[in-house]
Amino acid sequence: MPMSPEKLVFEYPDPKTLHIKIDGDWRIPAGYPPIGRVAAEQGGHSGISHITFSVAPEIKWDSGLVSFLFELIKGCESKKITVQREGLPRDIQKLLVLVLAGGERKPPPERTCR
Numbered sequence: 001m002p003m004s005p006e007k008l009v010f011e012y013p014d015p016k017t018l019h020i021k022i023d024g025d026w027r028i029p030a031g032y033p034p035i036g037r038v039a040a041e042q043g044g045h046s047g048i049s050h051i052t053f054s055v056a057p058e059i060k061w062d063s064g065l066v067s068f069l070f071e072l073i074k075g076c077e078s079k080k081i082t083v084q085r086e087g088l089p090r091d092i093q094k095l096l097v098l099v100l101a102g103g104e105r106k107p108p109p110e111r112t113c114r
Contacts, residue, residue, distance in 0.1 A: 008033055010041050016049045018042060023056035026065035035071045042081070051076060053087035066095045073100065 009021040018041065026032050042048050051072075059065075069092065073083050085093050 008037065012045065013052075015045075016047055017052060018045065018048045018050070019052045019054065021054050021056070022065070023059060026059060026061040026068070028062055028064040030060075030064075032064055032068055035068060035075065038072055039075065042079075049081055051081060051083045053085070055087065055089055055092075059089075061092070063095075066092060066099060069096060070099050 007022065007024040007026065009023070011019040011021065013019055020038070024030075069088070073085075073096070076083050085096060088096070
């Protein structure tokens with residue numbers, strides 16, 4: 001049985017940048033690493049101010065990967081870490097724009113039925 005690739009690989013092209021390589025099966029039934037794994041990686045390298053990505057061309061994904069990335073981006077916002085999404089596939093980038101914008105919408109005012 002072939003060994004499955006590591007889903008997350010961390011690299012440091014410079015002291016302030018964490019580069020995350022994403023590979024493998026990111027569909028919900030396959031599961032995915034806890035978001036805490038990235039936080040632990042960041043905690044071990046003080047001074048990280050940027051996160052970049054690259055994605056393997058053969059990756060399998062569904063909303064599970066989008067959910068993971070959403071949590072990552074929201075966590076980085078609170079720490080003032082810039083997340084550069086350019087290395088993600090265009091479809092994932094578009095979905096993230098929609099999901100991130102959805103969190104900023106205010107619910108419509110309540111209306112009374114007459």
